[in-house]
Amino acid sequence: MTLYQFNLLDLNNKMEAVNQYGTFLDNYIGQNEKCNCYAIDMFFVEVVYDPIHNTITEIRAFKHGHRLDKYSNLCI
Template sequence: MTLYEFNILSLEEKQATVWDRGTFLDNYITKDIRINCYAIDKFFVELVYDAGHNTITEVRSFKYGNSLDKYAPKF
């Protein structure tokens, strides 16, 4: 799957793809949010959770860049 193919999916399809094909890498936790990072083929996906409601609020996908910086100390 390419990043483009992933990005055109619906929110529900993106979530299902992460559960089926994603490899969990790490999480980033603050007081208000929790972000889980997954790898799928040659790109990364972040699932952003609302800690108070325990729901996924956003799915972010990327190949590289600043989005990986918050995980760098652990790698």
Template sequence: MTLYEFNSLTLDEKHATVWDKGVFLDNYITKTQRINCYAIDRFFVEVHYSAEHNTITEITAFKYGKDLDKYSNINF
């Protein structure tokens, strides 16, 4: 699956694809955010949760960049 193909899916299809093909890498948790990061083929997927309601609010995909920085122990 390519990043383009993933981004063309509906939210429900993205959800199913992450659970079926995604490899969990890490999570990022603050008072207001809960984000799990997964790898699928050659791109990354973030699953955003509502901390208040414990529901998925957004699923975003990317290949590289600043979105990965929050998972690093290095402070920039």
């Protein structure tokens, strides 16, 4: 599956693809959101949860960039 193919899916099918093909990498807990990061083939997927309502609010797919910074344990 490519990033382009993944982005064409609706929310339910994106979550199904994450469950079927994704490899869990890490999670992030912030004040307003909880995120799980997965790898699928050559891209990353971030599943964003609303911690108050315990619902998935967004699924973000990307190849690189600042979205990965929050999963780093480095403190600068």
